[in-house]
Amino acid sequence: MADAAPQRKLVIPRLPSLMGHRGRSIANTAAWSLVAKMASAANLFVAVPFVLRDLGPMEFGAWVTLVSLVYFAGFLDFGFGNGTMNLVAAAHARGASAEVAIILREGRRTLAKVSAWLALAVLVVLPLVPWHRLLGLPAETAGHSRLASAAVLFSIVVAVPLNLANRVQLGLGRGERAFRWQAAGQLFALVSVVVLALAGGSLPVLTLAAVGAPLLASACNTISLRRDPALQVPASLPRQLDIAKSIHREGVLFFVMQLAAAMAFSADLPLISALRDPTQAGVYAIVQRLFSVIPLSLSLVWAPLWPAYRHALAAGHHAWATRTLRHSMVIAVCIAGVVGSLIVIGFDWITGFWVHRALAVATPMLVGFAIWSVLEAAGTALATFLNAASVMRFQVITASTFAILCFACKVWTIPNLGVEWLPWVTAATWSITNALPILWFRKRIMTDIFARKY
Numbered sequence: 001m002a003d004a005a006p007q008r009k010l011v012i013p014r015l016p017s018l019m020g021h022r023g024r025s026i027a028n029t030a031a032w033s034l035v036a037k038m039a040s041a042a043n044l045f046v047a048v049p050f051v052l053r054d055l056g057p058m059e060f061g062a063w064v065t066l067v068s069l070v071y072f073a074g075f076l077d078f079g080f081g082n083g084t085m086n087l088v089a090a091a092h093a094r095g096a097s098a099e100v101a102i103i104l105r106e107g108r109r110t111l112a113k114v115s116a117w118l119a120l121a122v123l124v125v126l127p128l129v130p131w132h133r134l135l136g137l138p139a140e141t142a143g144h145s146r147l148a149s150a151a152v153l154f155s156i157v158v159a160v161p162l163n164l165a166n167r168v169q170l171g172l173g174r175g176e177r178a179f180r181w182q183a184a185g186q187l188f189a190l191v192s193v194v195v196l197a198l199a200g201g202s203l204p205v206l207t208l209a210a211v212g213a214p215l216l217a218s219a220c221n222t223i224s225l226r227r228d229p230a231l232q233v234p235a236s237l238p239r240q241l242d243i244a245k246s247i248h249r250e251g252v253l254f255f256v257m258q259l260a261a262a263m264a265f266s267a268d269l270p271l272i273s274a275l276r277d278p279t280q281a282g283v284y285a286i287v288q289r290l291f292s293v294i295p296l297s298l299s300l301v302w303a304p305l306w307p308a309y310r311h312a313l314a315a316g317h318h319a320w321a322t323r324t325l326r327h328s329m330v331i332a333v334c335i336a337g338v339v340g341s342l343i344v345i346g347f348d349w350i351t352g353f354w355v356h357r358a359l360a361v362a363t364p365m366l367v368g369f370a371i372w373s374v375l376e377a378a379g380t381a382l383a384t385f386l387n388a389a390s391v392m393r394f395q396v397i398t399a400s401t402f403a404i405l406c407f408a409c410k411v412w413t414i415p416n417l418g419v420e421w422l423p424w425v426t427a428a429t430w431s432i433t434n435a436l437p438i439l440w441f442r443k444r445i446m447t448d449i450f451a452r453k454y
Contacts, residue, residue: 029173029175032175032179039182039183042186050197052282053197061279063148063207066149068266077160077163078114079250081164084103084247088104089307104168106240107164110247115161130142165222173307177224185213185218188213189211257399260402260403268284268422276414283359290350291373297339307388308388309389328384332380337370340369340370344366362418371423372427379430389452390454398433
């Protein structure tokens with residue numbers, strides 16, 4: 001019995017070492033990311049039948065199209081948010097806390113200017129565009145269409161500077177704080193949309209509730225970050241133009257990639273509404289949202305893993321980065337393959353339970369979404385690592401080529417072959433423009449990454 005205690009002392013301390021400090025940080029952030037994604041998924045799924053019942057198929061198609069546009073806020077910061085996060089993560093890994101505060105200040109100033117210019121553009125464009133025509137709605141809905149579009153556009157303007165707080169928290173290894181606020185915002189949006197839909201809310205009201213409620217949580221996160229004493233910069237300190245230029249330089253490249261992604265992925269619903277009709281856009285949106293469970297689930301890991309990669313590269317821990325990349329890609333592909341197959345097999349039962357009506361969805365669309373989910377999982381695992389390593393030029397070239405080819409093929413496919421072939425177009429064009437080049441240049445890319453100083 002006397003030997004039992006020493007044996008426990010040898011075994012117990014080894015358990016935390018299985019994960020390491022980065023693994024524990026990623027797990028903690030991923031746990032809160034899970035909470036945020038569950039809230040987002042609840043908002044994504046629970047609100048749909050209420051809005052569909054309230055607005056009807058045509059206005060519901062317009063609603064999902066408008067709400068999907070809010071994701072454009074992710075690239076309308078011109079990539080400066082991601083550029084700031086990368087610089088914050090690298091400075092934090094070096095222990096340069098004063099530099100982190102300066103980077104944050106320069107990032108805030110940059111995004112405030114971007115938001116001001118976007119607001120001016122919205123004020124000019126909003127009264128000139130026939131929004132009801134773009135949404136495929138009749139002329140009598142012109143007023144409501146303009147108001148709903150205004151809600152989305154101004155939400156994007158406000159989101160550009162507010163979203164910086166989330167990225168900075170991730171760069172500092174405090175992603176759990178950002179995800180707590182995100183979860184609160186999504187739940188508030190869900191409650192608001194459901195209550196207003198039950199009360200017979202109009203298209204503008206439901207749109208504002210869906211896109212505006214999460215901004216309140218982002219504002220709270222921003223305020224909490226501003227009150228952090230470790231991130232305060234003396235007012236007398238002049239602007240650091242070298243840091244501002246670094247944010248601009250890396251941010252512009254991120255912007256090109258984000259713009260390409262939006263062009264390839266977020267254009268589906270607007271294209272269907274314009275080239276077909278909003279009803280088909282509504283059906284497509286339901287299928288798209290169902291399969292979005294896969295990337296939403298995997299993003300639990302991608303969000304904290306990005307700054308963790310940057311920390312590891314700055315510290316010279318190349319073996320950890322390589323091993324983590326390999327494992328994450330294999331696990332992501334397996335999860336996407338299994339979940340995608342289950343969705344295809346149980347689609348009728350799932351949608352019957354979800355929207356309480358039968359949907360006429362062609363099998364090629366379901367199989368195409370399942371295949372694309374697997375490719376997307378592998379691509380995002382790799383892109384997370386490349387983004388952290390600032391491998392920008394290669395990604396800009398492949399992403400731009402993919403976006404142009406994918407968008408052009410979709411414009412031709414929708415009127416000629418039908419909506420059901422859109423996921424196949426995405427999968428085929430991505431394989432040609434992204435998968436093949438990375439397989440060809442992978443050794444050169446990895447050599448350059450590990451030879452660089454961060």
